[in-house]
Amino acid sequence: DAKTTQPTSMDCAEGRAANLPCNHSTISGNEYVYWYRQIHSQGPQYIIHGLKNNETNEMASLIITEDRKSSTLILPHATLRDTAVYYCIVKAGTALIFGKGTTLSVSS
Amino acid sequence: EAGVAQSPRYKIIEKRQSVAFWCNPISGHATLYWYQQILGQGPKLLIQFQNNGVVDDSQLPKDRFSAERLKGVDSTLKIQPAKLEDSAVYLCASSSYVGQTLAGGYTFGSGTRLTVV
Numbered sequence: 248d249a250k251t252t253q254p255t256s257m258d259c260a261e262g263r264a265a266n267l268p269c270n271h272s273t274i275s276g277n278e279y280v281y282w283y284r285q286i287h288s289q290g291p292q293y294i295i296h297g298l299k300n301n302e303t304n305e306m307a308s309l310i311i312t313e314d315r316k317s318s319t320l321i322l323p324h325a326t327l328r329d330t331a332v333y334y335c336i337v338k339a340g341t342a343l344i345f346g347k348g349t350t351l352s353v354s355s
Numbered sequence: 356e357a358g359v360a361q362s363p364r365y366k367i368i369e370k371r372q373s374v375a376f377w378c379n380p381i382s383g384h385a386t387l388y389w390y391q392q393i394l395g396q397g398p399k400l401l402i403q404f405q406n407n408g409v410v411d412d413s414q415l416p417k418d419r420f421s422a423e424r425l426k427g428v429d430s431t432l433k434i435q436p437a438k439l440e441d442s443a444v445y446l447c448a449s450s451s452y453v454g455q456t457l458a459g460g461y462t463f464g465s466g467t468r469l470t471v472v
Contacts, residue, residue, distance in 0.1 A: 283460070288465075289466075290359075290446050290448070290464050291463050292463070293460025293462070296460065334397060341405075341411075342388060342400050342403050343388075343461060345397030345398045347396065
């Protein structure tokens with residue numbers, strides 16, 4: 248599976264959009280981009296995934312660049328409950344391989 | 356839909372003792388995973404089952420760790436004997452596939468926090 252690079256930490260003000268970047272320059276054509284988050288003392292939670300097109304669901308939006316070498320997870324109106332570690336994973340095989348992720352801190 | 360159930364929630368044991376964790380996946384999910392998460396790190400895959408068969412156990416320390424999924428439903432992960440470095444959260448997850456495509460994401464349980472003293 249392709250390796251991903253994420254910033255170690257980010258801050259966001261409550262009510263503002265949180266834009267979490269992820270670089271995956273070695274991604275292959277059949278590899279999906281997955282985003283998960285992990286709130287303290289809980290198991291990781293699925294957020295969204297995509298292959299080529301931008302995706303949106305009730306939790307977030309996923310923007311994938313045309314060359315697919317990077318993506319951005321957007322939380323449109325961050326709340327305090329969005330404080331968590333966010334993992335970007337590129338997957339082609341049958342198991343998710345997690346990196347260290349980005350710690351997002353949302354403050355009021 | 357009921358989530359992935361894991362027990363116990365916490366466990367403290369002395370080194371060289373044995374311990375077992377139990378996981379009941381979401382009904383109908385054929386694929387089950389065990390992950391180990393050491394404090395400050397992302398989850399690390401230990402073993403993946405498809406029904407009752409092992410798909411990938413390349414990261415499982417087989418000299419002390421074992422896992423089984425009899426009947427293709429719930430699963431048990433065992434450590435014997437435990438070492439101090441086994442202190443971690445053990446996460447179970449399940450998923451379903453449509454052909455080769457993962458249908459949605461994995462669903463994780465809340466994990467078992469193991470402390471080896």
